Amino acid sequence: MTTKHNKAGKIILEVILVLLSLLFLYPLFLTIINSLKSFGEVMTDVIALPQKLTFSNYAYVWEFINYPRLFLNNFIITGVGLLGIVFISSIAAYKLARTKTRWSGVLYFLCIMPMLIPFQSIMLTVLQTAKNLNLSESTWGLGLLYWGFGAPLAVFIYHGFVKGIPTEIDESATIDGASGFRLFFSVIFPLLKSVTTTIVIIDVMWIWNDFLLPLLMVNGSPETKTLTLAAYTFVGQYTSDWQYAMTAMVMAVLPSIVVFIFLQKYIVKGVVAGAVKG
């Protein structure tokens, strides 16, 4: 009797939860349907479905913000940032975790301390430092800057993980004649695969969507803008043309959504591993 009662309760609960999740995603649905409408349609009724699908908004925004170029920019910045963060953080975290001296403790602390520095406290001087080093106004330079900004969290996560790998593994590899980078890349790095996935996921979402750092660094010319930046300036110019604004939103967001749909399982797992370990 109680199990039957439970089953009915479960089904009702499930229906409620599904309805709730649809309501939760309704704003995104509205964004998409309005990007497919004409100006007049958006103005008369936002919640109505488009009378006929018009893709002209997309053609217009594509051309106007030079979408392929921006996409490439985002790709370069995220790619350069990511490769660097993973490389420099993993080797450093490994060495710091394996070396047991006072120095390694101090250096480890110096590596992770910046997690507590709010970006707004240093944004002006970061901009100046970047200018002095000729890193501003270029997508490659921006990608390089992310190495330092992403490293504290990555070192923190890698460090915790390396501590769990038995040192016997290093020793036997050394006896076999591997040392230095050889030892690290052929023996240790493969063991760090799961935690590397976590770091890649967290950093891709962060760098791809980041706003303030690109705004300060590469806002000058349309050639170096990122997708989020372009959407921001575009909406600034077209505040009343909501159909274009919504189209720009969808186009800025679409790559992340596509990636998410394909890698959903790994993304949720990766965030869990990173957050819980960290």
Next chain:
Amino acid sequence: MLKTLGKQWREKFEFGIFTLPVLICIAVAFYIPFAMTIRYSMTKWNGISKHPKFVGLDNFKQIFSGDTNFSDAAWFTIKYAVLYIVIVNVLAILLAVLLDMKLRSTSWLRAAFFIPYILSLVIVGFIWKFIFMQGFNSLGESTGWAIFDLSWLGTPGLAFISILGVSIWQSIGFYLVIYIAGLQSVPEDLKEAATVDGAGPLRRFFSITLPLLAPSITISVFMALTNSIKVFDVILSLTGGGPGGTTYSIAYDIYRDTFQNNLYGYGTAKALILFLAVLVVTIIQLTVFKRREVEA
């Protein structure tokens, strides 16, 4: 003797090769700018002239002796942070408990609640601005409900709620995932034993699940704390600080002073105060929560 010396040098050299790149990058990204920030915070500077004028602690005196922009922004940020941390964590725990049950649609539901988190906050702000300004009109017309006729971005109190709501909407999926992970590490037999002992669902939740969730709570509150103190992007695109300057956060106020009003030295001094506040608050939070964790 010479051989051991050689080995020592080689080890030191290798240590340097492995750790120097990260130290250089972090120095460029954080420590050099941070040192410059400390220096500029004691100057009067418009960002253009070659030589910033040294004024000692004048900026700090001015900030604390009646900068209403700063105190309003600080008050906004504190209110926002407290409400954000409490609401997002309570909702995420409730939702996680529901989604930890074996339902057929569990994986869809988790994905659905996570999706807004993969969007940039600036874009989320714009999407909601559109919903509040245009969408609510249509929704009001078709439902006749009064809540859609309110000016959600145009009245100070409501604009605050809007910012809070939108931030929670965007990020709840992230906390949800952390709590689901935490729940999965709660041993099943403990819950069963409690059920056998006659504990109802509520009793089980408060006496078993919640205490064992403590590590997840520590992490989530830490994340919610550091993120909410720095709230900026969503305000920029949603309200732009309005109406009447009532929704400026500290981060936004610093941005406004340094980049819009060209008060470089003054803005930097505020930035330093923000850093100290974040430092103190996070250290307190982590110690208090860690202590509770051990007890649990």
